[in-house]
Amino acid sequence: MKLRIVSCLFFLFFQVSAFANAIDFKGKVIDAKTHETLPGAVISIPDLHVSVATNNKGEFTFRAIPARGRYVVQVQYLSYKTLTQTVDFSSTTPIIFELQSSIIETHEVVITGTPITAGSRYNSTSASVVTKDQLMGSSTNLIDALARAVPGVSQITTSQAISKPVIRGLSYNRVVTLNDGVKQQGQQWGDEHGIEMDQFQAERVEVLRGAASLQYGSDALGGVINVIDPPTPAEGNIKGEVLSNYSTNSGLINTSVMLSGNENGFVWRGRGTYQNAHEFNTPAGYYINSGFNQTNFSGLLGVNKSWGYSHLNFSYFKNNIGFYDSEPGDPLYTNNKSRTIDFPRQDIRHYKLALNNNFIFGSSSLKLDLGYQKNQRRELAETTIPNLFFDLNTYSLDAKYYLPESNGWRPVIGISSSLGHSVNLGEELLIPAYDELSTGAFVYAKKTWDQNTFSAGARFDYIKNKGKAQNNDNGDVVFTGFDNKFANVSAALGFTHVFNDDLSFKANAGSAFRAPNPAELGSNGVHEGTARYEIGNANLSPERSYQADATLEYGSGVVTGSFGLYENYIHDFIYASNTNKEQITVVDEATGLPRAYDAYRYGQVNANLYGFEGNLTLHPVAFIHFENTFSYTHATNESFDRPLPLIPAGVLHNTLRFEPKIKGISDFYISAGIDNYFKQSRIDATFETPADGYTLINAGIGATFKIGSQPLKIYASASNLGNKRYYDALSRLRPGRYSQEDPTYGVYNPGRNITFGFYLPFGTNK
Incomplete structure (x- = not known):
């Protein structure tokens, strides 16, 4: 029945949209001073x-393309x-874009x-x-690359293959990662x-800093990482790329190939990527069994028409760590x-289908994203x-209807919903099997007048x-269950x-929330x-955030820059801590021997984070070009008057x-x-130890080069x-982070690394 309803909706959309008028949008790009044409400009x-x-x-x-709309x-x-x-x-008059040399x-x-x-100047979000x-560059994963490039972004690392994003001191389920219009759901x-x-x-990644719960609901207290795939080429064209690099530190080999096309509005894209690395090298030696390999296949099939577009994206991701x-x-x-990955290890597989649509109805439109x-x-x-x-299965829907502009106001109404179903298929248990239903609706309006928005x-x-209650084989209660x-x-x-x-200025203020995961x-x-x-703690309350930020941006021919301040007060902030050096002894089923583990219990405090x-x-x-970025976060556990843990x-x-x-x-x-x-x-001195400062030297x-008319980019980055010996404050392998039993236990971050690579874009331009 659900499939029939969805099919009827799509049939209705296509029938209504079939009457949309189409135009050819033409123009020229020139130099603003000399009026010379600029071949190769990208629109x-x-x-x-x-x-x-x-x-x-x-x-x-x-x-x-649509004949109406802005x-x-x-x-x-x-x-x-x-x-x-x-x-x-x-307007059917060809447009002339005049670019200023800079x-x-x-x-x-x-x-x-x-x-x-x-x-960005007319968008209040930082x-x-x-x-x-x-x-x-020389990064080992997506989040590693963002942490090197964006002020206010850090990463919690476990070896070289695992990085969790941190935005303004917030991480885990407080940062939303978005791709193909769908929230990434991966535990x-x-x-x-x-x-x-x-x-x-x-093709590019947008990093939105600050609470974004208005559009994305729970989990967006810290910000959003929006991963944007390449746009489809113009009609009758093919685009592609081949890229590869090699890193000396871990022998990391990256290779990725993409091909995309557009024939009479039918669009398609395919990509394959493979990564392989042995143990990473530190100034003290190669860290044992820290290699990984990763395989990713993704593709797109869809149509671009005068009524908008409909794209089916699909991907398969496999990672062994x-x-x-x-x-x-x-x-x-x-x-x-060795590139052989020994035990223990992780075997991660992620499958995704996303149907992205934008239906144009004259001066209004509907964006509809469905995901599995x-x-x-x-x-x-x-x-x-x-x-x-x-094993987690997630179904999601996100819809935004853009009403016609009226008196300078641009209103939007939206709904979103997701259904998650997780089961345990392993021999051991950590979290209960659960079902999670999330639904929400929002209204938003924006008005621009003169130089204000x-x-x-x-x-x-x-x-x-x-969460589902469960007993083990001998009848002992493992999970009592919860229904929140x-x-x-x-x-x-x-x-x-x-x-x-x-010069421009932007400011935001608002509230947000996050439901306990x-x-x-139930852990x-x-x-x-x-x-x-x-x-876990089945009696946890939702986190409630009250935040404000302001940013001043400047850009001239000699100086560009920005400076921002923010504050985020979070009521009932949730985190796991080890207090009083509590330990729980568990008998290892394989060896039959007891082993003591530090016990981490989830609790709540009031927290305040501010910084610049x-x-x-x-x-x-x-x-x-002399480029400088800087960031600092000050985070306090207000309930116990001590710092919050895991702050960069x-x-x-x-x-x-x-x-x-x-x-x-x-x-060059x-x-x-x-x-x-x-x-x-x-x-948080109850389970953390201080991290010393350090300085790293990099180069690139x-x-x-042009091979005929074909460009080829070659680069090296170090x-x-x-080869500095150091422990990053957010490395989970540093002393005092991984085990309290021996404060000297810890693994250095990677030592010297040089990456050699090339990028070969190709295609037609009819």
């Missing part, structure tokens, strides 16, 4: 998921300021992860965009559970570099028979978590003001990946980049950088050139 319409490049005459054409158009060209402009498609190319970018797509070039509650996503599939189950005093390092995800997480101790095996919205959410219902109303206000072409409510068992005994973040780039001459240390990144013009070579650069991580002494070089 994108994010809300329609299409892009095209100008021909040799600087001209472009989008065929069969859409944000982005125009990019090397050595010119990025232009974002809202265009009324009811050494600043990305001061203004389009943000799509907010309720209404807009240029946001950064990470480009594909930045994702192809985010776990300390050593990473993000099951291919870092090379993204080695762990080292050692006791304090055991050796941590080896001289071997299957996440299987196996933790293997000694054999291929899983000790822990979580004001936005306001409200949202209602209802969440139901039901949570409801919340949240609201948000935003304001931006553009003083002139160089099933692990926090009772040994978590093999963390070597601790975790105990920003960037400053100096351009004394056209070929020199303050960090300052400095990079000097030279971009001289060399005949026959484009995009040489860079040198220093990363300064400050001491983190604000720790790259250029784009991190920790001095």
Whole structure:
């Protein structure tokens, strides 16, 4: 019956939309001063998921797009300021985009992860965009790449393959990762559970800092990571890419191939990626059994028509990650570099289907995203028979209806819903099998006048978590079960003001909430990946957040930068802690011997987090860029007047980049950088130890060569050139983080690493 209803809805949408008028959107891109044409400029319409490049005459054409409506158009060209402009498609006059020559190319970018797509200066959310070039450096996964590029973003790491995002000090289920319009659901509650996503599939990534519960509901207290796939090529064209790199530290090999096309509005894309690494090297040796391999296949089938688009995205992600189950005093390092992953290890598989639609009805539109995800997480101790095996199936719906603009107001109404069903298939138990129902609705409106933008919205959410009671084979109670219902109303206000072409201001204030997840409510068992005994609390209340932030942004020909302040007060903040050095002894079924584990119980406190973040780039001459980013978070457990745990240390990144013009070579650069991580002494002393500060030296070089008309980018990047011995404050393998029994136990972060790579884009431009 559900399938019949959905089929009827789609049939109705297509019937109504079939009468939509289509136009060819044509134009030209020129230099604002010389009026010379700019061949190769890229024009994108994010809300329609299409892009095209100008021909040799600087001209472009989008065929069969909606004849009505106002859409944000982005125009990019090397050595010119990025232009974002809202265009009324009811006008048939060819448009001329005039770009201004500048050494600043990305001061203004389009943000799509907010309720209404807009240029960053007219969007009150604090946001950064990470480009594909930045994702192809010496990072080992997607979150690692973002933590290196975006102020305010850090990572909780477990070895080289697992990184959990931290935004303004918040992580786990407080940060939403989004791809294909669908929330990533992959057991985010776990300390050593990473993000099951291919870092090379993204064309760019938007990082939204600050609470985003208005659009995304529960779990978006800290922010949103919006992974955006490449737009489909213009009609009649094919686009593709081949990229590969090799890293010396762990022998990491990355290879990714993509091909995409558009024939008469039928669009398609396929990508395959493979990664393989042996143990990573530290200044003390190779950390035992820390290798991993990862396989990812993804694709798209769909149509782009005058009524909008309908795209079916599908992906398969598989990751095998080695762990080292050692006791304090055991050796941590080896001289071997084996790519064979021994036990214990994780076997993770993530399947996803997402149907993304944008139906255009004259001056209004409906965006509808339907998703299905299957996440299987196996933790293997000694054999291929899983000790822990979580099988999570999630169905989701997200719909946003954009009403016609009226008196400058742009209203949006939206609904979202998801249903999660998780079962335990392993021999051991940690969290109960559960069902989770989440549903919500919001209203949002935005008005722009003169150089000001004001936005306001409200949202209602209802969440139901039901954990199933269960006994073990001898009749002892393992899970008592729980049946919790949570409801919340949240609201948000935003304001931006553009003083002139160089200076702008934005501010936000609002409330948000997060419902406790099933692990926090019902855990009772040994978590093999963390070597601790975790105990949930079925009486937890939802977290309620009250936050505000403000940012000042500046960009001229010599100086660009931003500075932001934020504060986030969270009532009933949830976290697991080990108090009074409590331990629970469990008999190992394999050996029959008892083993003591630190006991971590979930509880609640009131928390306050505040800090600042920003960037400053100096351009004394056209070929020199001195880039600096900085961030700091101060977090306090207000209930016990002590610091919160797992808070990143303050960090300052400095990079000097030279971009001289060399005949026959484009995009040539040489860079040198220093990363300064400050001491983190604000720790929860009941189970954390301080982390010393450290400084890392980095470097890079790259250029784009032309083989005929074919561009080929070659690059090399180096991190920790001095082979510094250090422990990052958020590394789960550092002393005092992994085990309290021996405070000297710990694993150094990776030592010197040099990555060599190439990127080969290709395609037609008809």
